[in-house]
Amino acid sequence: MTPMISLASPTRFLALVGTVVPWLSALVVVLLAVGLYLSFFVAPPDYQQGETVRIMFIHVPAAWVALGCYVVIAIAALGTLIWRHPLAAVAAKAAAPIGATFTFIVLVTGSLWGKPMWGTYWVWDARLTSLLVLFLLYLGLIALWQAIEEPGRAGRAAAILALVGAINLPIIKFSVDWWNTLHQPASVFRTDGPTIDPALLTPLFVMGAAFIALFVLLHLIAMRAEILRRRVRALQQTQVAHAAVAEA
């Protein structure tokens, strides 16, 4: 609990971000370099899909981050509503555009992969459709943040919406699966072991680690920017208040 409390102070958080960001950036660069090298030069082409299988090394890790980011937002929403943690709302706000971007990457790479594999850029396949709905939920969150000017209310409103979405996402997923299934079933995380060859699995996991580290890095930087933005806003408000007092 102690680290949570000490991190509750935005000042300490900013100091921490300052020390972490350079190291994390270096880690992201190394992981991405190794991961991309493995993906494009070492991994063998698939016996059926040929070279297009390499899209997977971008597509699948982006999907992990896209989903994981919503989990981060949902946890931050609980932090906002239950504990009123000052950084939780900042974390939720900073995560939404990042999650939307990764979801967009999943959709674009998915449709580029779909063209050679399924013969069309977009099919209303269950998993792709669920991701599209997730993208719409992210857009809704961003729109709500932008529509409400007062940060306190915006934070709580977005937290409620995020939790409503978190309850709805499994239901949407289930209903869409029920509606149509064409996508290949889960093939990495299965109880009887992955069905992907290790030669493809290693680059996939390196890329996964790279994308997760990239998400953490982007999230920390976005949170720092949001904290600073709020400080500027507070300073401007006191300035205006002083000016008003001076005039009166």
Add this chain to the structure above:
Amino acid sequence: MSAALTLLRRDVILAWREGGAIGVALGFYLVVVAITPFGLGPDLNLLARIAPGMLWVALLLAALLSADRIFHNDYEDGTLDVLTTGPLPLPVLAGVKCLAHWIATGVPLALLAPVLGLLLNLPLDAMPLLVLSMLVGTPAVSFVAGIGASLTLGLRRSGLLLALLVLPLYVPVLIFGVSTVSAAVVGPGSPWPPFLMLCALSLASIVLAPIAAAAALRTAQR
């Protein structure tokens, strides 16, 4: 209980007498369905095939049209503040208002649907199931719309924002509602499994949505 019933009566009467609120929703429903054949061509077989989906999508849009009014008028004139100091807990209050929206909008739209179904060449024997699925599904529509209405309370262009927030959440309702009717029109399979899922969605949103709406009302009120 009597306080809840009084509030329900008041809200429904206000909705009926507000002048145009229900009429506009019904008219919007009619217009959306009526212009569809102009976009798709007058092929009756095609229209019959897409009729369940068309009727459900148009119903969602028509219901959303009046959704931002659920709390808006009472918020503007201060009635909402008075009501929150009254005997009703806030979630019950929010639930009653959503229920009033269902009675004043969901039910009339569901009852109009078979008439519009005729325009789209929906087979007659699918009509009872169409009305039934809509009567059972529209509570979920109204209660989830209540969450959106409370989140966007007092914002500019709240109607548009409401639609953006809420429409993705309607995907399950739409899927199971359309599946129920389609199963009756073209098959394959029985209409009852999706129908029961629709019931489950409505029951779950009747229980959960008022809690979320109440929390959102509190954030709007300070």
